[in-house]
Amino acid sequence: MKPILYGAAYSVYVRIARLALIEKAVDHERVEIDIFADGGPPADYLSRHPFARLPAFQHGDVAVYETGAITRYVEEAFPGPRLMPEDPARRARVNQLVSVLDNYLYRPLVWDIHVARDAAVKSGNAADETAIAAAVAKVRHCLGVLESGAGDWLAGDALTLADLYAAPMIAYGVMTDEGRALLQERPRLAAWWQRMSARPSLAATRYPTD
Ligand SMILES: N[C@@H](CCC(=O)N[C@@H](CS)C(=O)NCC(=O)O)C(=O)O
Structure with missing residues (x-):
């Protein structure tokens, strides 16, 4: 049974799940759900995700929501390259990084910098520079933490779920002057x-596409 991922291509979290599916070469379908559509998502989407977030996932009679649960299910239910190390200490490191990205990078980088800049351009209103400066400080701290333990990949010498979580967030970040400057402060990151964005999985999930 082909798994189905529900969610929009613009979503950071949908992209994380897509990266996991693609990196493991899992044949799947995606059903476009726009959570921010006027009038909200389709009414039946709430039966897939009771908190109305993206993404949701179905594999046969297995229904999963929350990206952490979806990606770990994909890791365990399908063959293909491992996204989680076997060693408990290394697994803990990956899980810690994922939690850091969820809790300390996503909001300031994607919403408080990228979305704030984008909204200002689209509305013609000035951005709240004080709020953006506060977000820049948070992202700077977080990138320092990410770089301090990184090897070729964020959790060491192999691609893991931590890289797949970080990439869609950084992709939005580097669309802004602040994000590009912050990354340049961290040469290893x-x-x-450079390595991450060259992967075919990133090209296959690029957003926006033009
Ligand atoms: N904890 C959720 C977060 C997912 C999430 O925030 N998705 C965003 C799209 S990237 C969303 O659905 N936002 C809708 C909203 O905030 O109302 C997960 O890990 O899946």
């Missing part, structure tokens, strides 16, 4: 981004 900038080199990681």
Whole structure:
């Protein structure tokens, strides 16, 4: 049974799940759900995700929501390259990084910098520079933490779920002047981004596409 991922291509979290599926070469379908559509998502989407977030996932009679649960299910239910190390200490490191990205990078980088800049351009209103400066400080701290333990990949010498979580967030970040400058302050992270963004899975999930 082909798994189905529900969610929009613009979503950071949908992209993380897509990266996991693609990196493991899992044949799947994606059903476009726009959570921010006027009038909200389709009414039946709430039966897939009771908190109305993206993404949701179905594999036969297995229904999963929350990206952490979806990606770990994909890791365990399908063959293909491992996204989680076997060693408990290394697994803990990956899980810690994922939690850091979820809790300390996503909001300031994607919303408080990228979305804030984009909204200002689209509305013609000035951006709240004080709020953006506060977000820049948070992202700077977080990138320092990410770089301090990184090897070729964020959790060491192999691609893991931590890289797949970080990439869609950094992709939005580097669309802004602040994000590009912050990455350049961290040469090893900038080199990681070069490696990461060259992967076919990133090209296959690129957003926007033009
Ligand atoms: N904890 C959720 C977060 C998912 C999430 O925030 N998705 C965003 C799209 S990238 C969303 O659905 N936002 C809708 C909203 O905030 O109302 C997960 O890990 O899947």
